[in-house]
Amino acid sequence: MLTLYGNLESGNVYKVRLLLAQLDIPHRRIDVNQVRNEPRSEAFRAVNPIGKVPALRLEDGRVLSESGAILFYLAQGSPFWPDNAWDQAQVLRWMFFEQYSHEPYIAVNRYLLRFGQDPGAAAQRIADNAVKGNQALETMERHLGGHEWFGADRYSVADIALYAYTHVAHEGGFDLTAYPSVTAWLSRARARPGHIGLMQETSTEPVWRLGESL
Amino acid sequence: MLTLYGNLESGNVYKVRLLLAQLDIPHRRIDVNQVRNEPRSEAFRAVNPIGKVPALRLEDGRVLSESGAILFYLAQGSPFWPDNAWDQAQVLRWMFFEQYSHEPYIAVNRYLLRFGQDPGAAAQRIADNAVKGNQALETMERHLGGHEWFGADRYSVADIALYAYTHVAHEGGFDLTAYPSVTAWLSRARARPGHIGLMQETSTEPVWRLGESL
Known part of the structure; x- marks a missing residue:
């Protein structure tokens, strides 16, 4: 096991x-x-x-x-993993994007605000991360204007990777109502068979x- | 083309x-x-x-x-890409490590010191990055104590991904002489057919x- x-x-x-x-x-x-x-x-x-x-x-x-x-x-x-190299590369592209341009800002602000010892002392860092995190959400919003999912034409590990911290972005101070396509994508992901909270x-x-x- | x-x-x-x-x-x-x-x-x-x-x-x-x-x-x-899923996952593991735990510190300090408008103003950030960058180099040093390459038992895209910013880490203020296994690995990578500077x-x-x- x-x-x-x-x-x-x-x-x-x-x-x-x-x-x-x-x-x-x-x-x-x-x-x-x-x-x-x-x-x-x-x-x-x-x-x-x-x-x-x-x-x-x-x-x-x-x-x-x-x-x-x-x-x-x-x-x-x-x-959850596409079967041709181009789609696979696109899935990885979004997974690298998540780790490099999304998680360090959106997840870190959630951590600082929820679990940090002193969010006040981290105020400048939180403000800087908010700018970068919103850039990541804008990138997602733009992509979702023309696509249902990330990476492939179906739900894949790219969507799982991006769902994890995007769906709790509000806990990091991000206002998801400003990103209607992202919000709709979160709902589609939540409706997938076997989804768990x-x-x-x-x-x-x-x-x-x-x-x-x- | x-x-x-x-x-x-x-x-x-x-x-x-x-x-x-x-x-x-x-x-x-x-x-x-x-x-x-x-x-x-x-x-x-x-x-x-x-x-x-x-x-x-x-x-x-x-x-x-x-x-x-x-x-x-x-x-x-x-x-440059192994043919079994376990080695492929290990190659990707090091590529994700590079993007999340290495590049944001080692490459960013090189950028701030070489191309930044005002390295003095970024002094605290550079100092914080130095700590995290050295942690990444220690992780690499530990791995190379028991392995010739990253990810697979041969030179792969994981080595290429890690070589790029490691070989110029000194331009970011990192002292590679403290990492003899990393230094030896850089030499092995440089000796590969078709290598370019x-x-x-x-x-x-x-x-x-x-x-x-x-």
């Missing part, structure tokens, strides 16, 4: 959980608490030396990190906490 | 040029000058609405952006400037 390391609140972990749910793949989750800084702990670094969630452990013990790489791996041979458990086994023996 | 949009100084453009050179693929380059802010110009946004280099235009007019997606597309069927032109046609008609 696959083992997923990560916490429910993390959008990067949610991407993998959403795909696992939509592919109906049994797995267990081991909770790695970000607020308690467990990703940086010795116990987790023994699994993933980079100290970041999510990490996926296969039954044979091999471990894969980086949410985008995990989505790619799990989606092979499924409808961010805080909805997908583990088909009891959830372990990091440090509990397996 | 393929058309590549971008300037020579950009590491993200260099990734694509290096692969094109090593695959011996004829192409022409259209220069998009970053210091003159041409990526954000109307003329370039007509090609790539996101306003970022590199962008690759196929003969049929389709355009692909994001260096990682372009590397993926061009490497299909070549020795950052400022070495690869265009097999005269270089056009943005705005010149084609």
Whole structure:
């Protein structure tokens, strides 16, 4: 059985959980608490030396990190990964866009405002991120003016990658009502078979906490 | 013939040029000058609405952006892209790592120090980036302690993606002598057939400037 390391609140972990749910793949989750800084702990670094969630452990013990790489791996041979190189490249294009031009602003502002120790001290950073995050949302809005999905002509891991932090962008201070095409796309994504919410458990086994023996 | 949009100084453009050179693929380059802010110009946004280099235009007019997606597309069927899903996922893992945990610190400090209007005003940002950039170099050093290459057991687009900004990290104030395995890996990469330097032109046609008609 696959083992997923990560916490429910993390959008990067949610991407993998959403795909696992939509592919109906049994797995267990081991909770790695970000607020308690467990990703940086010795116990987790023994699994993933980079100290970041999510990490996926296969039954044979091999471990894969980086949410985008995990989505790619799990989606092979499924409808969530297109079957021609051009569409595949477009899917990856949007996944790289998400990691480089979207997540560092939209997810980070959500983190600073929801979980940060002192949002006041981070005011300038939050303001700078708001500008860049809105640029990312404008890019998405423009694309969705002519397309139903990102990357391919159907729902794919690109949509899963972008859904994760876009659907909670308001928690980072972003006003999604200014982006009607993005809002409509979020609704279409939510209506896909097997969709789960961010805080909805997908583990088909009891959830372990990091440090509990397996 | 393929058309590549971008300037020579950009590491993200260099990734694509290096692969094109090593695959011996004829192409022409259209220069998009970053210091003159041409990526954000109307003329370039007509090609790539996101306003970022590199962008690759196929003969049929389709355009692909994001260096990682372009590397993926061009490497299909070549020795630079492994042939099994696990190694492919590992290659992508390092490419996502590069874009999320390496480039925003190492490339950005190089940009601020070399091309920035006022490095003094950016001193705090440069110092913060130095910490994160060194973490990325430590992650690479640890991996290279047990592996010859990133991602697969041979030179791949993951190595190309990481080479681009690592080999000029000293221009961003990073001391590579502290990372002997990284330094040795840079030498191995430089010794690969078809390797070209950052400022070495690869265009097999005269270089056009943005705005010149084609």
